[in-house]
Amino acid sequence: MPFIAALIAALALSACSADAASQDRVVRAAVASDLRFAFPEIIELVQEEHPDIDVRVTYGSSGQFMTQILNGAPFDLYLSADQAYPATVVDEGLASEGQLFRYARGRLVVWDPQGTLATPTIDDARNANTIAVANPRHAPYGRAAMEALISSGLLSVLEDRLVFGENVSQTAEFAQSGAADIALIALSLVISGPLANTGTWTEIPQDLFEPLDQGGVVLDEAQDFTAAQSVRDVLLSPRGQEILARYGFED
Amino acid sequence: MDIDALWLTLRLAALTTVILIALAIPIAAWLAFHRRFYTPVLEAIVALPLVLPPTVLGYYLLVALGSQSPLGQWWTSTFGSPLAFSFNGLLIASVISSLPFAVHPLLTAFTSVPTKLLQASTTLGAGWPRTIVKVALPLSRSGLATSAVLAFAHTVGEFGVILMVGGNIPGQTRTLSIDVYDSVQAFDYSSAASTSAFLLVFSLLVLTTTYTLNYRSSVPRQLASSYPQPVTVIQ
Known part of the structure; x- marks a missing residue:
């Protein structure tokens, strides 16, 4: 069984090099x-x-x-x-x-990855088919986004159109890939870094949710x-x- | 591509394969040669990881291995580090989730070994362990190789269970499949693309090898000629 032999050789190797880098x-x-x-x-x-x-x-x-x-x-x-x-x-x-x-x-923004709206606001969510937010059950930005939607009286209207990312950067990815039209995400993800020049965003007023x-x-x-x-x-x-x-x- | 993740994945897959082959031989032999009314139940248990959602398996493993469980506590007090979210925890998870991939090809190979040969061996005084090692295994070489290749490949491709039990820790539990997921979330599409391409080519090679092995074993050969082995690939 040359395959098994190769595996055992690989294991022997791994034993010596596993801790070498640490x-x-x-x-x-x-x-x-x-x-x-x-x-x-x-x-x-x-x-x-x-x-x-x-x-x-x-x-x-x-x-x-x-x-x-x-x-x-x-x-x-x-x-x-x-x-x-x-x-x-x-x-x-x-x-x-x-x-x-x-x-x-942290600060929360409405992000329009396509940049069709010059200043997307939370009310623009009404016109979106799909809105990405982070999962409010375990992501603080998701919790803040849901609070902002509730304070703006939008949650009952939009409930069926929300998609939930595992965390706030996956939420951004949903929108960036085009799967969602807009996303409620962290300012830190769109102001600098790979998404800096993609789309448009505006900050959601901080009095609409518990401070992050x-x-x-x-x-x-x-x-x-x-x-x-x-x-x-x-x-x-x-x-x-x-x-x-x-x-x-x-x- | 993340070299740490590659190395970790290869180590995990290699260890899983060695452990699984050691487990699969007696399990497959028992299922093949010791058929009783309850054997189908045992076969179903072995096949469970094929149909169970990885999240269900991951949840049970997390509960079983976590620091609140008796096993987790015993492990921590004995070895000084927790089992969940560690390489050893991943190893246990991979052995369980890849078990059917190691057992099934071997089981199929064992059941197609001519019964006469096994009877001859036991009649001549060899016990079952000896008969399996000296008669059944040599006639099931391609089944054994398929088991090893599939166990290795399935471990490399495992995602859901590893994400739940491993927790994506660089150098400890971030395997290649998790690395792709992480790269996509980081918008690092070039890294995701190279790792994905690697996994695609790797999987294609593995499957080609498996089909080649199966083809060879189905070519008539000496004694086994009148007992063609069925071609099996479980995916």
Whole structure:
């Protein structure tokens, strides 16, 4: 069985090389997907200030990360798009209260990927066949979008035309691919990065939903606690905050 | 293409295949040569991962492996790291979800081994383990190869269960199929395109190999000539 022999050879190889690359101080970060384009710049900054730290990021919805962390997912740093999920992680005893921090306030926009409307507003959703929002059950931007639709009295009209992305960046992808006509997503995804010059957007007034204050936490079980704290410090430093501001986040 | 993801996927698929072959031989032999009234139930259990939605399998695995379950707690206290969202957790998940792909081709091959040969072997005093290793397996070589190839390929292609149990952690649980999903969400279409092209070519090669093996085994040959083996591919 040459195939089996090759497999065994591959396994023998994998045993020696699996740990070869992990001499750096690794920080495994679970990051809310509104930071999908901004966070790589934060990582560059980390590499500049701490060349020995290797940040490994997973992007996704904040609520899914909370569930995963409560089920024992090996993350060191958790950056949520709200403050409630990190607080729950603390309540469940997986992080200490002193490690909670707030790093930004997110903004919500109506995005018209085709750019047919010069200033798309939330009322323009009435004319759309399909409206993409993030899943409000576990994505804070989805929750904010639903609140904005309710405050504008649009939810009952539009309910049947909503499609739900797993997280806010998948929601943007729904609209960008043409599957949805407009999307209610994070400003940080359309103001800079790959979608910067695609379509048009306007901000949804912040009084239509609960503010998207975004918080995070360093987890007690962090493999390298001080390295995880260093990444947090870079994020909160003036240069880190400047990057976030460029991506449309508020203080 | 993400080299870490490629390496992780190959390691996962290789280990899954080795474990599955070790499990599939006794399971297939038992199902083929020890037929009782309850055998269909066992066959159904083995085939379950084929029809169950990956989310159902993923949910049960998450509950079974998570830090709140007895197994998860035992694992964490014994090995110091949790089972869910780890490579070992993925390995358990892949073994379960690819089980039918390893058992079925072997089972088909075993059932087409001439009964006379098996009877001759046992009559001459060889026990069942010896008969299986010395008689049934050598006559089922192409079935065994098909099992290995399909188990490997199905693990490479696994997505839903891995996403639910693995959690998309770079270098630990982000396999190639998850990497494509992640690249699409990051609007990194060039990375998604190259990884997808790789997986497409890989899958085509695997299936071509499988059909070639099946064709060869159906060509009449010595003793087995009067017992043609059915061509089987489960997909």
